[in-house]
Amino acid sequence: MSRKQTAYLDALLNPEVSAPSPSAEQPRPPTATDTGARPAMNLLARESALARVANGEVRQVTQLLLDPARVRIWHGNARHQASLSEESVRDLIDAILSEGGQKVPAIVRRVQDDPAFDYEVIAGSRRHWAIQWLRANNYPEMMFLAQVHNLDDEAAFRLSDIENRARKDVSDFERAKTYLAALSHHYGGKQVRMAERLKLSQGWLSKMLTVGSLPDWAVAAFSSPADIQLKLVYPLAQKLQAADASLTKAIREEAAKLSAEQALARAGERAIIVAAEVVKRLLDAGSQASGDEPIIKFEASNGRTALSVLSSNRNGVSVRLHAGSGASETELVTMFKSALKALEKQGRGLRS
Template sequence: MARKQSDYLAALLAEDEETPDTTPAPVVIDNTPAPRPSGVADEPAPVPGAQAKPAPTPPVSPAPASPPRPAAPGLGPLRGTTLLNRESALARVASGEVRQVTQLLLDPARVRVWAGNARSYAHLSEESCRELIDSIIAEGGQKVPAVVRRIENDPAYDYEVIAGTRRHWSIAWLRANSYPQFQFLAQVAQLDDEAAFRLADLENRARKDVSDLERARNYALALKDHYGNHLTRMAERLKLSKGWLSKMLRVATIPDAIVAAFASPADVQLKPGYALAQALDDKNAQVAILKEARQLAREQDAARSTGRPTVPSPEVLKRLLAAPTAGNSPSGPLFSWDAPMSGRRAVSVLSAGRQGVTIKLHNGTGATTEDLIEGVRAALDALEAQGKGMQR
C-alpha cells in the first residue's frame, strides 16, 4: 500500500479506533454424544467390575500460528476484520471502482462565485431565496452540497462556487442574520473552465429562477471563451439544438438599457426576447426602441419607489415593439382601398415593418372575394412604392 494511502488509512482508523478486548474467550465444551450412523452396532455395555480400557487419543496437529497483523503507526493493536475491510475499500478507491468525494464545511466569506456561472448573484434576495432559507433552518443546516473548486493566488478567497450560488447566498445571509453557526457545505471538484461551465449549465437548466436572459448571456460568453465561436461545437458539447442555441445567443445581444425597461431581467424570456432582438437589427427602429425603453425604465423606478405595481412584461414588450411606428405613423391607416360597388372601405393597411404587414379586411362592404384580392394587391403595390413592401 502506498504511503499516502497508509496515512489516509491511519486517519480513518483514528476516528473510530476501538479499545482491544484482552479478555480470553470462554471455551465451550459440548458433551452431547453425536448420533450414530444407521447400521452400526452399539458397543457392548461395560461389565461391572471390569477395568475399562482408555480410548486412544487421536494426535492433534497444532494450527499454524498466524503472524500478528501490524497496527497502523501510533494506533495500537487493531481488529483484523476492520482493517481488512478498510484496506479493501481503499483498494477500490485506488482502482477507480469507487470515487472518493471530499466535502467541506466552509465559511462563505472565503468562497467567491465563479464568474462563468449564469446566475446573477447581484439579483438574489431574501425574497427569491426565502424557500431555501426556510428549508436550511428547518433541517438544521445545508444538506445538499454545492460544487466548488480550489483557487490559488487570491488572499481573500480559498474556493469558488461552480454550482450552488443560491445555497452560498442563503448561508451567507443566514450567518449575517442570527444563524452564525451555519456553514457552507461544499464538494470539492477538479474542473477546467469548460467542464465547470457544462456542470453549471446542467444545474441551471433545472432551475426555473434562472432567466432565459441570464442563460443567453452566459452562453454568449462561453461561445467565445470555451468553443472558439463555433456554434455547432458548443451545441454538440451541451447536447442542445443548434437552432435553439442560436436564438438564445440572439437574445443575449439585447442591451442593458432595454433590459432596464422590464421590471426584472427574469421577464426577458426566449420567445419575446428573440422578437425584440430581431427588431433591434433595424438601426432606425433601434433609436425609437431605446427612447421608449428609457421612458419605461423611469416608470418602473417610480412604481418601485411608491410601492405601486410595476409595468407588466407583456405591456413593456408591446410598447417597445410598437415604438418604431408610434411617433411617425399617420392617424389613419397607411393605405386604404374601397369596394367598387359600395364605395366603403374594404381593405386597410394598419402597419408595415420588419416583422411584417398588418392588413385589415372590413366586413359589410359588399366586396366579393375577387374584390378583396384586388384590394390586397393594390395595398402591397402601394407599400412597395413607399419602400415598405414585403421583404423577399
C-alpha cells in the same frame, strides 16, 4: 431533473467512475455464519476498497463545511447575483432553518489566484447567499456545505448549465448571457460545437444567444432580468439585431421611459409594468419609427399584436403575422377574414 440530464451530470462530475450499475444484482456479503471469519473478510473488503481508490477505479468526492466568506462566486455562474435578496431567497432560508442546516451541497472548486478566497461556487450561489445571510443575522454557526471538484472552465460551465436547466428560478436571460460569454470563451465562436457539447438543438441555442445580446438599456426596461423569457422577448431581440440607427434610437427612447416608470413602481408609486407590455411598447415604438404603423391591427387575448395590415393598394394587401403573440392558427384565420372585411368597408379591399 430528467433521467437523461442526471446521467449527463453524473458523467460530467465522475468521468473516471466505473462502479456497477445500481440495478445490477450485487453478491451478498459473507456473514460469520457462512465463513466463521467475519473480521478477516471485513479487513479484506476494506483493503480492496482502498486499493480501488488508489488505482483511480473509484473517485472520491470531498465534501466540506466552509466559511462562506472564504468562497467567491465563479464569474461564469448564470445566476444574476444583484437580484438575490432576502425576499427572493426566503424560501431557501426557511428550509435551511427548519432542517437545522444546509442539506444539499453546492459544487465548488479550489481557487489559486486570490488569497482572499479558498474556493469558488460553480453551482449553488443561492445556497451560498442564504448561508451568508444567516451568519449575518443571528446564526453565526451556519456553515456552507460544498462538494469540491477539480474542473476546468469549460467543464464548470457545462456543470453549471445542466444544474440551472432544472431550476425555474434561473431565467432564460440569465442563462442566455452565460451562453453568449461561453460561446467565445470556450467554443471559439462556433455555435455548432457549443450545441454538441451542451446537447442542445442549434436552433434553440441560436435564439438564446440572440436574447443574450439584448443591450443593458433594453434590459433596464423590464422590472427585473428574471422577467426576460425566451418565447416572449425573442422577437424584440431579433428586431434589435437587425435595426438601423433610427430604429434603435426610437426603441431606446421608449426603453428609457419604461425604465423610469419601473423605478417608480419599485418605489411603490405605480404598478409594475409586466414583461408582455414592455415588449409590446418597445416593438410598437420600433414600428412607428420604421413607418410600419399598421392600417388595421388585431391583438391576442394577452394584449400582444397578433396580426396587422401594413398596406393595401392596387398591387395587393400586405399582412404581417407577429411571432410570439400566443394566438392560435384558428384565431389568426379569423383575424385575417375580419381584416379583409374591414378593408372592403374602407374601399381598400382586394376587389376595389
